[in-house]
Amino acid sequence: MKKRLKNIVNGFFISFEGIEGSGKSTQAKLLYEALKKRGIHVMLTFEPGGTKIGERIREILLVGPEHAGMVPLTELFLFSAARYQHVHELIMPSLKKGMVVITDRFIDSTMAYQGAGRGIALKTIESINRIATQGLKPHMTFLLDLPAESGIERTGQFFLWSGAEIVAREQKADRFEFEKIAFHRKVRQGYLYLREREPERIILFDATRPVEELHKEIVKIVLQRLTKRVPQIISHNGVRTPSETYYLT
């Protein structure tokens, strides 16, 4: 499977991961802009969603307390359905064109939330992920790590977990933000475990550091990696190289 993918995928695939409020969207967007400015053919997308169908699934998944009855496996299958559509419709075609694709969340979110958070066996998730992604894995994943309390506080949903009970249901929060703090702690630990398993792919950052500082380091790492693959992309400052020659793996 791996060999076959290598033959068809020339692009470079980057994901951002971390708990709520860790700065994924902020850093993904900054990286996207930095690469675009350098004339690199890049696309920014997110999960769950990224496609029309995925957006509808996202609504079912994230809507607040009225879907509180969703059981873990339903959640897993819905995320996976959205992911299959995303990979099929958007990610694979873009990678085949040789683009850099940046996604705000991907497979590790499922492992951390539905695995560590909800308690589904990681093996089960891995086998479903393999189908949902057609075997595709990010070349590079940035894990933004911070204490669950800080992340939730940043999302503006701090009030939701002030005690054991959920309060302020009227407020705009998604189904995951309604989870108690213990859930988010488990998710964080899940992410750290994944990083231990795959230290080459998953690059860990202390997300409490300033936005600009993190951004600079992330850009540096990405450019280093891209330069190593095809040096001319970066050296021709601002000049777009034909996408087919970008990043042969």
Ligand SMILES: Nc1ncnc2c1ncn2[C@@H]1O[C@H](COP(=O)(O)OP(=O)(O)OP(=O)(O)O)[C@@H](O)[C@H]1O
């Ligand atoms: N390094 C940082 N230091 C301080 N605040 C930050 C940092 N990065 C992001 N923020 C702020 O924290 C909030 C959440 O950031 P962001 O939306 O990027 O996180 P996220 O991981 O995408 O969250 P979610 O999981 O809810 O989508 C925003 O208000 C953002 O401006």
Ligand SMILES: [Mg+2]
């Ligand atoms: Mg976000």
